Amino acid sequence: MFENNNVDEKLFVLNLVSVKQTMTPQDLKAIATLWFKAFNEQDLENLLALYDDSAEHYSPKLKIKEPETDGLIKGKDALRTWWKDCFERLPTLRYQVDKLTADSEQVFMEYTRKVDGEGDLKVGEVLEIRDGKIVFSRVYHG
Numbered sequence: 001m002f003e004n005n006n007v008d009e010k011l012f013v014l015n016l017v018s019v020k021q022t023m024t025p026q027d028l029k030a031i032a033t034l035w036f037k038a039f040n041e042q043d044l045e046n047l048l049a050l051y052d053d054s055a056e057h058y059s060p061k062l063k064i065k066e067p068e069t070d071g072l073i074k075g076k077d078a079l080r081t082w083w084k085d086c087f088e089r090l091p092t093l094r095y096q097v098d099k100l101t102a103d104s105e106q107v108f109m110e111y112t113r114k115v116d117g118e119g120d121l122k123v124g125e126v127l128e129i130r131d132g133k134i135v136f137s138r139v140y141h142g
Contacts, residue, residue, distance in 0.1 A: 025102035028129055032100050032107045035127065035134075040094050042087040048076050052133040055079065059139040092116040095123070105129065113141075 031050060038047035056074045062082060063071030073082055086093065098110040106128045113121040121141055128136040 023104055023129060023132065025104065025107075027132075028102040028104070028107040028127070029100045031129060031132070031134070032102070032109050032127060033097075036095055036097055036109075036111070042091075042093075044080060044083055044087070047083065048080060050134050051076055051079060052130070052135045055133070055135050055137070057082070057137045057139075060141060061139070090115050098122075 035047065035050055037043075038050070053076055054074065055076065056072060057079055058072045060071060062069055062073060066073075073079065092115055094114045096112040096114060098112060100110075101108045106126055109123075109125045109127065111123050111125070113123050124140040126136075126138045126140075127134050
């Protein structure tokens with residue numbers, strides 16, 4: 001799904017994320033698939049396009065790297081800064097999807113974090129989605 005950057009894919013994304021509608025689990029899984037594609041390509045603009053302007057993100061890694069945040073950042077500017085730094089520090093970072101589970105409001109993503117020279121890390125992340133945009137993401141790992 002979404003292997004090529006073509007017009008049909010862009011139209012699908014525009015329709016999915018810009019129209020207020022009741023989202024199905026398949027819609028949310030499609031957003032998660034786009035999220036992984038943008039993340040693994042380190043495509044910051046397409047990644048951020050999936051988020052609401054006032055979205056919040058929680059991560060244990062954020063809590064360690066920036067303790068003053070207590071692991072929580074708010075807004076696209078903060079997300080941009082966090083991921084830009086992440087992509088610069090870890091150019092080989094990739095997520096391998098293990099499983100996606102969704103209802104009409106959120107998708108739970110199970111994936112393996114892979115970085116050259118580091119051991120794999122199993123991760124769980126929840127994306128809360130409203131009106132086609134991610135409004136909150138929470139990362140869990142050991």
